[in-house]
Amino acid sequence: MRQTARPRRSVLYMPGSNARAQEKAKSLPADALILDLEDAVAPDAKAEARGIVCDNVRSGGYGGRELIIRVNGLETPWGRDDLVAAAGAGADAILLPKVESGQQVRAAEALMDAHGAAATTAIWCMMETPRGILQAAEIAGSTPRLGCLVMGTSDLTKDLHARHTQARLPMLTSLGLCLLAARAHDLAILDGVYLDLANGEGFAESCRQGLELGFDGKTLIHPSQVAGANEIFGPTAAEIAESKEIITAFAAADAAGKAVVVVNGRLVENLHVENARRIVEMAAAIEALESGAA
Ligand SMILES: CC(C)(COP(=O)(O)OP(=O)(O)OC[C@H]1O[C@@H](n2cnc3c(N)ncnc32)[C@H](O)[C@@H]1OP(=O)(O)O)[C@@H](O)C(=O)NCCC(=O)NCCSC(=O)C[C@H](O)C(=O)O
Numbered sequence: 001m002r003q004t005a006r007p008r009r010s011v012l013y014m015p016g017s018n019a020r021a022q023e024k025a026k027s028l029p030a031d032a033l034i035l036d037l038e039d040a041v042a043p044d045a046k047a048e049a050r051g052i053v054c055d056n057v058r059s060g061g062y063g064g065r066e067l068i069i070r071v072n073g074l075e076t077p078w079g080r081d082d083l084v085a086a087a088g089a090g091a092d093a094i095l096l097p098k099v100e101s102g103q104q105v106r107a108a109e110a111l112m113d114a115h116g117a118a119a120t121t122a123i124w125c126m127m128e129t130p131r132g133i134l135q136a137a138e139i140a141g142s143t144p145r146l147g148c149l150v151m152g153t154s155d156l157t158k159d160l161h162a163r164h165t166q167a168r169l170p171m172l173t174s175l176g177l178c179l180l181a182a183r184a185h186d187l188a189i190l191d192g193v194y195l196d197l198a199n200g201e202g203f204a205e206s207c208r209q210g211l212e213l214g215f216d217g218k219t220l221i222h223p224s225q226v227a228g229a230n231e232i233f234g235p236t237a238a239e240i241a242e243s244k245e246i247i248t249a250f251a252a253a254d255a256a257g258k259a260v261v262v263v264n265g266r267l268v269e270n271l272h273v274e275n276a277r278r279i280v281e282m283a284a285a286i287e288a289l290e291s292g293a294a
Pocket residue numbers: 012013014015020021022024025036039040126128151152153154155156192193221222223
């Protein structure tokens with residue numbers, strides 16, 4: 001699914017069994033919500049959570065926020081029922097956990113199609129196992145229905161026998177491989193969660209690192225993380241103003257038959273204009289979402 005400018009600065013997980021959190025999410029300024037049936041839900045609560053999540057997605061009330069259902073893997077006792085129920089719920093996307101091959105994605109897609117999933121329901125993939133990371137390019141190109149890769153840095157840290165560190169050196173290879181795969185296939189990509197809820201500065205630093213690496217936004221676990229992610233992953237007023245300047249100056253240069261122009265002392269070529277357009281489009285999409293127009 002080709003990506004249009006869709007804000008995904010803040011993407012908040014909530015346990016599918018937590019009806020209160022799903023109600024509260026209607027008033028939170030998160031760009032997208034992941035209603036989780038997988039790791040945040042205890043085995044005994046899986047069936048009830050499936051019902052709560054699908055009912056909530058069907059009844060709506062979440063405004064322009066993107067709604068994603070994370071199902072259990074098809075190899076688990078709950079995966080098939082989750083996927084069949086989610087296919088009929090009309091979510092914006094279904095998020096598959098622990099994906100390790102393109103074949104797994106296509107099997108999930110076939111089941112979704114057989115159970116009437118809307119053409120607009122995308123597939124998103126969690127990238128969180130060593131095998132999955134090594135297959136990132138194949139997964140990213142597995143089907144046109146794929147819209148987004150989501151880093152699962154908690155599972156990955158566990159599987160790598162690594163440590164959670166602020167600088168995330170143990171994660172950088174995996175983050176980079178998935179970023180390459182996502183951009184090569186024109187997909188969105190979201191950074192993993194920051195677990196230390198009491199460490200606001202550490203969280204902000206982790207968001208800035210994700211932004212610099214190229215992520216579209218961050219997955220979150222608590223409402224207190226939403227505002228920081230929105231601020232850091234959103235374009236600043238100065239970036240928007242400069243982007244508009246670049247677009248205008250380059251259009252004038254182009255009309256005069258020139259391929260380059262200098263704006264604020266910096267060389268501008270077509271590639272900078274592409275980036276400037278992306279920033280302006282994203283700013284407009286954020287404004288539409290925040291004003292309730294999206
Ligand atoms: C971490 C929490 C268990 C903390 O919950 P709680 O003790 O209820 O927090 P607060 O009392 O501070 O909550 C204040 C109010 O905010 C609401 N709330 C809390 N969390 C959320 C949320 N995630 N979404 C929406 N609303 C939320 C509470 O209901 C309170 O509301 P009110 O009653 O009006 O005051 C909890 O935050 C939580 O469960 N977080 C999500 C955990 C989760 O989903 N984990 C799984 C995803 S992470 C993952 O799996 C990553 C990946 O797979 C990997 O491998 O890396």
